[in-house]
Amino acid sequence: MLIFNNTTSSSSSFLLTAFPGLELVHVWISIPVCCLYTVALLGNSMILVIIVTERSLHKPMYYFLSMLSVVDLCLTITTLPTVLGVLWFHARDISIKACLIQMFLVHTFSFxxxxxLVAMAFDRFMAICNPLQYAVVLTDMMSLVIALTVFLRQVVFFFPCALALISVSFHGGxxxxxxxxxxxxxxxxxxxNAWLTNFWGMFLQLYLNGTDLLFILFSYILILRTVLSIVTPKKQQKALSTCVCHICAVTVFYVPMISLSLAHRLFSSTPRVICSILANIYLLLPPVLNPIIYSLKIRVIRQAIVQLLQFKSLRDTKVRRLWGRWNRRGITSST
Known part of the structure; x- marks a missing residue:
């Protein structure tokens, strides 16, 4: 958890900005922002609980979905303290060290x-283009190997970035x-030494995200070719429907990210309030929408959520009944 100091910046800190020009209504803006953070935390936590407890969901597709929920939770928790701190308490001051840690975590979880999303695209490719080999290739062990590969990929590419940041000095205030x-x-x-970390940041943005997006697009070209070769329209629709959730997840992640990157790197004259809005969309849209999309589209998850809520409602009813009985006994004994 990042620590806020005060609202006056020193040479060893930066000043954060929420919505420039709208400082007087920050409290009101914080209401929908706080609601979105709550939805992101509860939604992704519920997806994780359902996948862990429901044995029928112990499959590669849902393993990757649980990974997505974990990343969304981490991204939400990483930015939650500073965003709400600025909106609620005007706690704009953040030390350079804390800022660098947050920056590193935000970009790590973003990548x-x-x-x-690439792993999930590979899962959809195997399920549609090679259905007979799906169970053979995507075993539990292979899912674990893919998860470890995803993690090690971040370590390999972000460790030099972390070393480069150590040698960089910043103008505070x-x-x-x-x-x-x-x-x-x-x-x-x-x-x-700003050129080194700036170059490395642009390289990671173009190489990692660019490669990932190209791989996803290529996988869907192959998927579309396979679907078009299916004779029955009903089967075509069924095959494409299994990709809808992933396509939505890719869209809500890459569109805000690319828009924010372009606003910073190519369009330097973009108004600051537009950059701030894009930044909040970039942070909140994927964690909020991903659990909603998957819970609405995937019947198994939707049923598990209903059962979970019904169990909670039944449990609360039993607690209320026991509480009522205990109160009646207390009244009877006192009289």
């Missing part, structure tokens, strides 16, 4: 989500464009 620390925004205030 992790991109890698998980500057105002950032977001309520969290974002690399293109922070690196503008570096005055030593």
């Amino acid at each position: 992790l989500e991109s890698s998980v 500057h105002e950032l464009s977001h309520p969290f620390c974002y690399h293109p925004d922070v690196i503008k205030f570096a005055y030593s």
